[in-house]
Amino acid sequence: MPERETYPILSVEEALERILSFVHRLPAESVPILDALDRVLAEDVLADSDVPPLDNSAMDGFAVRAEDVSGASREQPARLRVVGELAAGQTTDQVVGAGEALRIMTGAPVPQGADTVVRFEDTRTDDGHVEILVPVKQGRNVRYAGEDVRRGSVVLHAGSIVRPQEVGMLANVGRTTVQVIRRPRVAILATGDEVVPIDAQPGAGKIRNINSYSNAAQVRRHGGVPLLLGIARDQSAELGGKIREGLDAGADLFVTSGGVSAGDFDLVKKVLAAEGQIDFWWVNMKPGRPMAFGTIGGIPLLALPGNPVAAMISLELFGRPAIRKMMGYTDWEWPAVTARLRDAVARKDNRRHYLRVRLQPGADGVEAVLTGDQGSGILTSMVQADGLAVIPEDCDHLPAGSPVKVLLLQ
DSSP: OOOOOGSEOOOHHOOOOOOHHHHOOEEEEEEEEEGGGOOBOOOOEEEESSSSSOEEEESEEEEEEEHHTTTSSSSOEEEEEEEEOOOTOOOOOOOOOOTTEEEETTTBOOTOOEEEEEEGGEEEEEETOOOOOSSSOOOTTTEOSSSSBBBTTTETTOOOOOOOHHHHHHTTTTTTTEEEEEOOEEEEEEEEEEOOOOOOOOOOTEEOOOOOOOHHHHHHHHOEEEEEEEEEEEEEEHHHHHHHHHHHTSSSSSESSSOOOSSTTTHHHHHHHHHEEEEEEEESEEEEEEEEEETTTTTEEEOSSOOOEEEEEHHHIHHHHHHHHHHHHOOOOOOEEEEEEOEEEEEEEEOOEEEEEEEEEEEEEEEEEOOOOOTTOOOOHTTOSSSEEEOOOSSSSTTTOOOOEEEEEE
């Protein structure tokens, strides 16, 4: 492979643009409506009937004719004869005539003759009669047929994100299943002779397989389906075998961690170059400068650094947008706030820094407080963080109180 110097150092934006050019929206699948939550609709959804299907009461009260109660007051109530009672789910042939009222419950169909519902709180009953104590305009407390949706109308459009309210609308129009964009299957592989399973006691020079689980959790949080491939030792044959295992499992995206720096034992970039089409680059950021990206078996692959914090931040910056694009999202911008640094920040390189911070109220608004040691292997810095403070490439020093953009960790 070419030496490190032959690869350009890309900005975060250049790297992301290049990655997103390789990934595309996945096909649709039909799922039960609850499984559609946070997915992107792949079809327009039409109403199968008017909702509500008929005029019905919005209150518990009495169905009346507005002309009989338009002048009612507490001093001079309108006295009407009660001719029946109607509960939700029932129907009646009873016609409400002049001087009559029908007791009605919320959701029950408004009977013929009536055009208004007076709530119980504005009435007084007496020996088969009801006294209306307030004037009520025609149509008050009546929900009209089709006022929510009309039969045949589009109630949800393809490309919409399904939230709980969209699930409710799907149920509202009688849908038990719906077409949504498929979730990407993301193969996750840790590499390195130093990595051991999480239930093992690490010996000298060993580390538990943190990355597979933190990266899998990130993938799941962002909508993907993680496929855990375990650990590949620093042997070309074993690494190649794990990659083929992921391909056989139907992976839509590969995420590896470790083995992408300039060390003699870093085999990932060599194996990936042999097995697929790989562009290896360095991203002008900290943590997470070494990263490889390309395709293998036609599947996009992100090869992340081995240090846990660097791997997590790299996956957030590059994997999250890729997953969202594959799921049909058109917006993958991070939620962010502006905060003020509590302490001064200084650095000696021209990389973009992502500092782990905790957000708290301050005298001048939201304050960003560093979560201690910012080393790329200090996972505690992520555990204690609410977000990542972005320090631009051209800022060598930011005094306390400086405003910074903070990408919120979800």
